[in-house]
Amino acid sequence: MSSVTAGAPAPGRTSQETMAAPARSTPRAGRRRPLTVRRVGVGIGIALLAAFIFGPLLWLMLWAFAGVWHYPSLLPQSWSLSWWRQIFHYPQLVRSVGLSFTFAPIVTLVSAVVCLPAAYALARFPVPGRRTLLVVLFASNAFPKIGLYITIAGLFYALHLMGTFFGVVLIQLLGTVVFMTWIPAASFASIPRVLEDAARDVGAGRLRVFFTVTLPLAAPGIFVAMVLAFLASFDEAQGTFLVGVPNYVTMPVQMYSLVSDYPPQAAAVFAVLLSVPSVALMLLVRKHVLGGALARGFELR
Amino acid sequence: MDGLVIEHLSKSLGGRVVVDDLSLRVAPGDLVCLLGPSGCGKTTTLRMIGGFLESDSGTIAINGKDVTTVPPERRPTAMVFQNYALWPHMTVFKNVSYGLRLRKLAKDVVEERVVAMLRLVNLAEKRDRHPSQLSGGEQQRVALARALVLEPDLLLLDEPLSNLDAKLRVGVREEIREIQQRLGIATVFVTHDQDEALTISDRIAVMSGGRIEQYDDADGLYRLPRTSFVASFIGVMSTMPGRVGDGGFLLGASTAVVACPALASSPGIEAGVEWSVGVRPEDVRVQAGGEPTASVVKEIPHGHFKELVLRLDGDGSTALRAYVSSETPSTGRVSVSFARALLYRDGHLVHEVAASAPVEAAIGVSRAGVAP
Amino acid sequence: MKTAIQRGWYFLAASPPVVLVAVFIGFPIAVTVTYTLGHLGGANSAISSIALHQVSSHGHLATFGAYSAVLTSHSFLEDLVATVWVTAASVGLVLLLAWLVALYGRLADTRVARLLTSFAVVPLFIPVVIGSYAILQFWSYGGLVKTLAHAVGLPGFPALGYTLGGVVLAEVWVSLPFAVLMIGSGLRSIPDSAFDAARDAGASVARAAWTVLLPMNLVPTIIATSFTGISILGSFTVPYLVGPTSPNLLGPDAAQTFQSFNEPQQAEVIAMVIFALAIVVAVPYLWATYRSNNDAPSAA
Structure with a gap:
């Protein structure tokens, strides 16, 4: 009735030899997944999504190298690098590149200094009114930026911040506060307390525990938050336009005028330039973002 | 008509062979345990039986029907998962009735069968609770009820007791065995706990490295472990290198002969050949009198008996374990003899040295060709 | 103490x-x-x-x-209607796409599936100005879509640049990463066995996803819905670049009221309307997080 044949010589993948008689089709032969309707459907779906996401970006890349390009030609009629050279001859464009790369790191650092201690406190201590604080931060995100900027403009006039460097930093900072607090807070909260207790147990002081155990473990979340802050600052146009013009015109602000006043090639070249740091940062944090460091931050705990 | 039949099943995961040409039959109504250390392929095998993993090669048939490529929802199997996998957003009743509702049965039929099943597992009054409001043992029983209510041809249990505390575990496994026998349902049970396997199974498949080392009932596994892996995995066995001579064994580097009277009735064992000699602790006889051949290193009380750890004279490396009655004096130097011993070569059982039953007759092992 | x-x-x-x-x-x-x-x-x-x-x-x-x-001005009411339907359509599309991508990533767990998730996250890192401009060029008259339609003999295919349909496409493009991350992360935290158990009980893949994964992943889905909705309601760059002159969304409407007509008070009234809509969208989010904090089912 029951028997073991565990010791029989392994047949391996010898279906060809053993299938001398054509009578039976072995299920093993059918195991090589056939090209079913479902698999074709999935393939088409993936291709469509890829086209949806990347199509516009690739199209823009083509424009950056196009000389003459008239509808309905699939590719430019002639290629040219002229806009890559010309773009550097406009001093205001060159200056905007420098400004963008000045503001973004400063805003990121200030945001980290302001928000990270709070993130740690919210994650680790019984801060009074903790939930309310988180909800207030959230609500600040729900008010439309344009409405906010109009009133802030009045406030900045009164505080003499209009057109100043600090005013631009401040307005860009506001857009980073929410995730710079939430994402690291979630990272801190997800570290099991026993890991910190174990370090205390073997003789590390509070500060040493924080810098040798807590901070390294929370690093992915902090890193993701800082990259997002950098990008948010790098990307911010509306507030910067309101507060900074005409003294501080950053790349995205410049982009608005390029889009309306220059041929598509110029905007395309500028757009490609503007994307470079973003793409580089994306490659850096891709793993952590996909690993859930970002998503965890948005579940209010 | 013929329960579960697995033939030449293989599976590689991540470039590693996890299940290696495995064949197994489970008779209708039998409870079979897949027993082995973690990573031996037992859970992978179970998941292939349930249809959650596709096999690389080989066939699985249940009651004569080939289900090798059938998806899980159309297999006549039902699984109890290690962490129970109860759906937290459904009540006990909803959890248990889920499969029946999918089958579009009439409402009162569903109600009747679920209530009957909940009564069987003693949870009738908890039907409207959510899983988070139940104890571990109760969650376990809900998972069992959810599987059984579908009246599967084959019940699969994936380490169902590993999340319960030790005391509860004994009670629940007896309960599972009783329900299984009452319903007469063929069952495959995965565990790494030999106690669990030995106490509730009709037969046990001991697995290692993706293969079945031995497929036998509890008694057979304990008395005649066919490989040295099984010998070391099931129960306690002292294993040491040794030769036959002078009516006993010369073990390890020891110079003294350990007597084994049963050797007289086991003719045909070559002298001078190096064996791996395995002895169960209860087969070691310890006497204070006579010519001493070993000294007691450690004594471990077990209540009604005690365990001695012995070191043979002239051999520093081998620890021989013996169970003796609590009255046996157990200090200093003793003489040792074996009532029964198993001889292995290349990891496989070749001879049973016992007063009555030579191994050749019992399991048909020939001296030359034990290795498959 | x-x-x-x-x-x-x-x-x-x-x-x-x-x-x-x-x-x-x-x-x-x-x-x-x-x-x-x-x-x-x-x-x-x-x-x-x-x-x-x-x-x-x-x-x-x-x-x-x-x-x-x-509130009685005709153009405002048109913009309000446009805002509501563009938001609803975009959120619906984002949720559908994000669930498909996340579900495929969770269930298939192959290299292709992981690649697909990476694809869907890319727009998170592209400045919105660039993304919007690229989408505008891509779907406009003279863009690839129109060019391809022309090549296969569909010269009547609509150009979506400067239309609300184009705005929906661009909003989906911009919002997809966050929803995919949110829903995907939620799906990953559901143990395999919860899904397998449903399959074991006889549910098809679609059925098991609908009856087990969706309810177990409700909170991340609601979070994704609320945040996507709020960001689209208040969005400016996308509708400003991709959308038509009128009717357009309330975001550019408020900006124009302030910058072109020099009517900050009216612009702020529009902002208050957007805020009110955002609060409505935020209610399920606050409810969901409150609920998941208070009676989170202990690990089962």
């Missing part, structure tokens, strides 16, 4: 971002409310000194004159 002093320190440590938000977001919102109700002095004096067509409460508690002026 925590002493009051300790609690004070904790609060102090947590306060800098809150203070920042309170001073530069909370206070301006409060000031905005008074401004839209007709208070032109005080904190509003700077802005009101340069504004046109203001309504003043003349010392009374409040006047709804600015609101009634805006």
Whole structure:
């Protein structure tokens, strides 16, 4: 009735030899997944999504190298690098590149200094009114930026911040506060307390525990938050336009005028330039973002 | 008509062979345990039986029907998962009735069968609770009820007791065995706990490295472990290198002969050949009198008996374990003899040295060709 | 026992971002409310000194004159309708796509599936100005879509640049990464066995996803819905670049009212309407997080 044949010589993948008689089709032969309707459907779906996401970006890349390009030609009629050279001859464009790369790191650092201690406190201590604080931060995100900027403009006039460097930093900072607090807070909260207790147990002081155990473990979340802050600052146009013009015109602000006043090639070249740091940062944090460091931050705990 | 039949099943995961040409039959109504250390392929095998993993090669048939490529929802199997996998957003009743509702049965039929099943597992009054409001043992029983209510041809249990505390575990496994026998349902049970396997199974498949080392009932596994892996995995066995001579064994580097009277009735064992000699602790006889051949290193009380750890004279490396009655004096130097011993070569059982039953007759092992 | 002093320190440590938000977001919102109700002095004096067509409460508690002026205007109502349907359509599409991508990533767990998730996250890292401009070029007259349609003999295929349909496409493009991350992360935290158990009980893949994965992943889905909805309601760059002149969404409408017509009070009224809509969208989010914190089912 029951028997073991565990010791029989392994047949391996010898279906060809053993299938001398054509009578039976072995299920093993059918195991090589056939090209079913479902698999074709999935393939088409993936291709469509890829086209949806990347199509516009690739199209823009083509424009950056196009000389003459008239509808309905699939590719430019002639290629040219002229806009890559010309773009550097406009001093205001060159200056905007420098400004963008000045503001973004400063805003990121200030945001980290302001928000990270709070993130740690919210994650680790019984801060009074903790939930309310988180909800207030959230609500600040729900008010439309344009409405906010109009009133802030009045406030900045009164505080003499209009057109100043600090005013631009401040307005860009506001857009980073929410995730710079939430994402690291979630990272801190997800570290099991026993890991910190174990370090205390073997003789590390509070500060040493924080810098040798807590901070390294929370690093992915902090890193993701800082990259997002950098990008948010790098990307911010509306507030910067309101507060900074005409003294501080950053790349995205410049982009608005390029889009309306220059041929598509110029905007395309500028757009490609503007994307470079973003793409580089994306490659850096891709793993952590996909690993859930970002998503965890948005579940209010 | 013929329960579960697995033939030449293989599976590689991540470039590693996890299940290696495995064949197994489970008779209708039998409870079979897949027993082995973690990573031996037992859970992978179970998941292939349930249809959650596709096999690389080989066939699985249940009651004569080939289900090798059938998806899980159309297999006549039902699984109890290690962490129970109860759906937290459904009540006990909803959890248990889920499969029946999918089958579009009439409402009162569903109600009747679920209530009957909940009564069987003693949870009738908890039907409207959510899983988070139940104890571990109760969650376990809900998972069992959810599987059984579908009246599967084959019940699969994936380490169902590993999340319960030790005391509860004994009670629940007896309960599972009783329900299984009452319903007469063929069952495959995965565990790494030999106690669990030995106490509730009709037969046990001991697995290692993706293969079945031995497929036998509890008694057979304990008395005649066919490989040295099984010998070391099931129960306690002292294993040491040794030769036959002078009516006993010369073990390890020891110079003294350990007597084994049963050797007289086991003719045909070559002298001078190096064996791996395995002895169960209860087969070691310890006497204070006579010519001493070993000294007691450690004594471990077990209540009604005690365990001695012995070191043979002239051999520093081998620890021989013996169970003796609590009255046996157990200090200093003793003489040792074996009532029964198993001889292995290349990891496989070749001879049973016992007063009555030579191994050749019992399991048909020939001296030359034990290795498959 | 925590002493009051300790609690004070904790609060102090947590306060800098809150203070920042309170001073530069909370206070301006409060000031905005008074401004839209007709208070032109005080904190509003700077802005009101340069504004046109203001309504003043003349010392009374409040006047709804600015609101009634805006809310009865034909172009505003058109923009309101456009905002609501574009938001609804975009959120619906985002959720559908994000669930498909996340579900495939969770269930297939192959290299292709992981690649697909990576694809869907890319727009998170592209500045919105660039993304919007690229999408505009891609779907416009002269863009690839129109060119391909022409090549296969469909010259009548609509160009979606400068239409609300184009805005929906661009909003989906911009919002997809967050939803995919949120829903995908939620799906990953559901153990395999919960899904397998449903399959074992006889459910098809689709059925098991619908009856087990969706309810177990409800909170992340609601979070994704609320955040996507709020960001689209208040969005400016996407509709400004991709959308038509009129009707367009309320975001560019408010900007135009302020910058082109020099009517900050009316612009703020529009902002208040967007805020009100955003609060409606935020309610399920607050409810869901509150609920998941209070009766989170213990690990089963």
